[in-house]
Amino acid sequence: MPGSGTRTFLESDHYGASLRQAQIEFVITCGAGFKARQVWAELHHSQLLRCEEDLPRIGYASLPRQLACVSFPGNSGPLPRWRGTELQPGDIMFHSLGERLHQTTAGASVWSLITLDAVRLDDYSRALFEKPLSPPGEGRVLRPAKRDAARLRRLHAQACRLAETKPKILAHPEVARAIEQDLIHALVVCLIGAKINEESAAKRHQALVMIRFEEVLAEHLTGLRHMPELCERVGVSDRTLRSSCTEFLAISPARCVLLRRLKAVRRALRDGDPNSANVAELARVYGFTQPGRFAGVYRAAFGESPSATLQRASNPRFAAQ
DSSP states (O other): OOEEEEEEESSHHHHHHHOTTTOEEEEEOSOSOOOEEEEEEEOSSEEEEEEEESSOEEEEEEOOSSEEEEEEEOSSSOOOEETTEEOOTTOEEEOOTTOEEEEEESSSEEEEEEEEEHHHHHHHHHHHHSOOOOOOSSOEEEEOOHHHHHHHHHHHHHHHHHHHHOHHHHTSHHHHHHHHHHHHHHHHHHHHHOEEEOOOHHHHHHHHHHHHHHHHHHHHTTTOOOHHHHHHHHTSOHHHHHHHHHHHHSSOHHHHHHHHHHHHHHHHHHTSOTTTOOHHHHHHHTTOOOHHHHHHHHHHHHSSOHHHHHHTTTSOSOOBO
């Protein structure tokens, strides 16, 4: 059955966990006081999402293997970088099945996502234009005609506006079906007629390096202490890792590791028992051996002391409204 709604988040990992299909890990790169807002709509065969964020961040997405995914930035705010490529106004990203990639923003941003069963997308394309249409082997930045891109954005925005203001109307099966048919028609037109922004071999290699970088962070975050060890585990030189992180994340590998460790400590503090958890011990697990220095770095990143986070650990797990 069709449905829709809105959510507000005050924690980046709660925000990422809400994107169940996309599985995005968010790391805030600057400032404290994170806030994000989602508008979502489940239609008959597709899902729509509009996300508004107020701080610059890094997102590492693992997309579903059975769904065709198309994303595009909003018309306001700085344009994001997908797979190290800065999108241009009107660009859309046609993702591969199960794609893993980075999306970074330089400030407050808005971005949108459409997901649809890959087989059904192909069925629509064959029925409408007698052409097959499948997700690419590697994610592509596409540049549709301005008129086609504008129509897709307009229909997506209209559906999200109904989700915000009149969810009962959008829940009506016939209304949802009519909106979905128009939206998928516009989507197929964009995907079939768009120009492809081809990636260089060097960019594709960097994308593979960054995926391996993420795998190493996931497996060895608590044990990473020095750059040579990190480079050895990733399997590249210091220069290659630094240039790849700069291109894809706009920060150094060391800065990225620090932010991930801080976020891991914050999660442990927030999910811990205020009566038994020890801030210094939890920080030490992630390599912070100087409590005073750790407290200052933590406060600069999150706008509160580690002990304040621990005291709020009894709050509900999801800070959504």
